Every structure is written in C-alpha cells, then in structure tokens.
Amino acid sequence: MTIPDSAGPEYDVVISGSGLAGSAAAILLARRGVRVALLERRSDPEAYKVLCTHSITANAYPVLDELGLVPALEEAGAVRNDARWHTRWGWIEPKAAPEGPELPHGYNVRRSTLDPLIRSLAAETPGVDLLLGHRVTGLVREAGRAVGVRVSTPQGEREIRARLVVGADGKDSAVAKFAEVPTKSYANGRFGYLAHFRDLPLVDGIGQAWFLEPDMAYAFPNDDGVTVLAVLPDKKRLPAFKENLEGSFLEFVRALPEAPPIDSAERVSKFIGTVDYPLHTRRPTAPGVALIGDAALTSDPLWGVGCGWALQTAQWLAEAVAPAAPAATGLREDLDASLTTYARRHRRRLTGHQQLAVDYARSRPFKAMERLMFAAAARDASMARHMYMFAARLIGPLRFLSPVAVGRALAVNVRRRSY
Ligand SMILES: Cc1cc2nc3c(=O)[nH]c(=O)nc-3n(C[C@H](O)[C@H](O)[C@H](O)COP(=O)(O)OP(=O)(O)OC[C@H]3O[C@@H](n4cnc5c(N)ncnc54)[C@H](O)[C@@H]3O)c2cc1C
Structure with missing residues (x-):
C-alpha cells in the first residue's frame, strides 16, 4: 500500500542518492533555506562506493571548502594529490613555478572515509532529512511534470512530494530512467581492476600514472597509509588477463617503468574491477527534475574526474535554483528558468571534456x-x-x-x- 503525503509537498527538493553529489547538493541547498529529503537506498550510514580510486581533482577543492570539509579531510589523513605521469617521452612532473603560487590541489581519500563524512555532514545540516533504506521506485507526475517520487522503504511504499526531484543516484540513475531522459552511451575499450596495498612506496611519495598507449595504470597514496593501484588495459587483453587475475595484475604492475615494489607490499583489499564501463551523457534536466553527478554524465574512470564533477554539479545546481545567504529563502519561484541556467552551465563546462574522454575511451594510441x-x-x-x-x-x-x-x-x- 502506498502512503501518500497528507497535505501538499513537505519538501522543496527530494534527492535520490546520498553519495557525493546527493549529499553535497543537500547541504548546499539546505544552507540556502531549502527543505530537503535526501533518500538513500542503502540502510547503512557508513555505506560507500567501492568501485572507485578516489582521487579528487583540484576543481573540487572550492566545493569541499564551501562545504567546510577541508579540515575534516586533512584530519582524516586525506593526501594532497600531487602526481607525475609517465609517457613515451619521459615523465611529466608538474611543479609550481619558481616564485609562483602553489599548484592547486585536490585530495586522495578513500570513499570509505569520504562518503560517511559527507553523508553525516548532510544529516547534521538543519533542513536536511536523511532517509536511509529509501529506494526510489518511480516518479509522481502531474501534467507531465515530476512532483515527487515513489519510494520503497522497510515500512512499505510511500510517496514523497517536492517541487524539484534531483537524481543523484549514479550512472544507472533511477530518476533519469523514470523521467525518460534519453541516455547517450559510448563504448569503453578498456577494462579495469584495482586493489589497495600497504607498504607500497611511490617515487617522491606522490601519485603516478602510466600512459602506455593504449593501456593505462595508476597508483595513488591515500589516507591511513593505503595506496590504491589500478590497471586499465585494452579489452583485447581481457580473456588472457582473467585466466589468472592476481598473476596478471602483478605482472602488469611489475612491467611498468619505475614500477612500484609490489612484491614487497601487503594487499589489503580484494581485486575488484569492471569489464564493461560505457560512458554516459544525459540531458541534465527534465520538467521538475535535475540530474547531478554520474546520473547526468558518467565519464571514463581512467581520468579520475567523476568525484570532482559530482561535487561541482551539486554546487552548480544549488547556485542555480536557490539564492544564497543572506537572502536564503528557499527555491526560486522561476524554477524552470533556474533549471535552464543549470543545464546550460553543465553543458558549457563538461561537454568538451566528455567529448575528448569518449574519443580516448576507444583504447587507441595518442593522436x-x-x-x-x-x-x-x-x-x-x-x-x-x-x-x-x-x-x-x-x-x-x-x-x-x-x-x-x-x-x-x-x-x-x-x-x-x-x-
Ligand atoms: C573503477 C573506477 C574508478 C574511479 N576512480 C575515480 C577517481 O579516481 N576519481 C574520481 O573523481 N572518480 C572516479 N571514479 C568515478 C566516481 O566513482 C563517480 O564519478 C562518483 O562516485 C559519482 O558520484 P555520484 O554521487 O554521482 O554517484 P554515486 O557515488 O554512484 O552515488 C549514488 C548514490 O545513489 C544511491 N542510489 C542509487 N539508486 C538509488 C535509488 N533508486 N534510490 C535511492 N538511492 C539510490 C546509491 O546507493 C549511492 O549512494 C571511478 C569510477 C570507477 C568505476
């Protein structure tokens, strides 16, 4: 049985998914006076995305700063993500100019640290109701417009109404599907496996990436002395690779130029991976709906950009749909115009990046x-x-x-x- 809301929308915004995008959007909207229901299908407040190498690019730093998360991240041991990249011409080693400003940085921080941190900040933010164990199973529509969501909860089905429904529910977004937003999918010619290690020193103590054309690998130092190591070979290698996953992974790493000493390191996670990870692009709005994070655009894991864009798109949406303090009066009246502003910014900022990623995902040597x-x-x-x-x-x-x-x-x- 579905329990409908008794009187009018109890929330201004209902967000499906309390990952990075959803939690960030909930916090930033609530601080603007917006009443938010933040729905998460999983019931564990400590749940996190396992399939990620969690290097958060520097474009996300201003969002982490606005959220107020930087001190907590530093305290949790997040590592500033300096890196060097191997190419056939030698190593690219970006450094600040002499006498110049420091290079902007983001953080390497495990999702097991980051996701609970941002979700608990959302739960503590006045104006946010975090509802765990709430899976979005449909949209409530009136006159062709989303006016809420249908949700499956441990207590049964219910409807939650709101002026705006936000899909922050990842690459297979339920909200995008129910809103019938078309998805453009692009093949990814590489597969990927990753594992976490202790006692795996890296040259200069910083992240390393290897562009092997077409194969790819990277290693990032993270919080608590853990290094995440990922390999992303061409799919042609998959059948042989899978015959002996651990052996293939180790062999791949040993063959890297200036390879990290993997044989003396301790592996502290399983090998996990994905053998088919297409890129997705969706229109980021529909009537009464906005998509943020992977729900709107899923890029190639190879570039380590999805977390940064999840945080940034949450900020862009909040800025578009709600005025900031001191006005902070909740959602703007002209919601449709605000959604157009958000969609335009999303397109302007991310389309070019995604086009390059789609092309390189063909698993080819450099052009x-x-x-x-x-x-x-x-x-x-x-x-x-x-x-x-x-x-x-x-x-x-x-x-x-x-x-x-x-x-x-x-x-x-x-x-x-x-x-
Ligand atoms: C192998 C791999 C490595 C990666 N490495 C990096 C990296 O180094 N750096 C980087 O920036 N990015 C990386 N990414 C990408 C990054 O993981 C994603 O871009 C990022 O997690 C997107 O965040 P999000 O909040 O949009 O979605 P998610 O993190 O997927 O969160 C979605 C949330 O929605 C919830 N949900 C889903 N469906 C429903 C529903 N129906 N109802 C309610 N809740 C729902 C989920 O439980 C989850 O909590 C990697 C990806 C892969 C696959």
Missing part, C-alpha cells in the same frame, strides 16, 4: 595533437603545469588547446627534437 601536448609537457615545466591545469579540470579543452598553448608546445618540441 597527433595528444602527442604534441604530452611530449611538450614531458619536456617543459610550463607545459607540464598547463597539462596539470587541464587534468585537474581547472581549464577546459578550448584553453588547453588554444592557439597560444599549441604554438608553445610546437616550439618546445622543435627545440628539443621532433615528436
């Missing part, structure tokens, strides 16, 4: 432009910084590949040798 930019970054400190700003998603493809940047890369490569 000419990529060779030009990666070679220059391996040879020149300012090009390495430029590459870092793009990888940290602090600049978009248009600035990354601006005529000035391409000209500089050409000059570096001509000076140093051909590419």
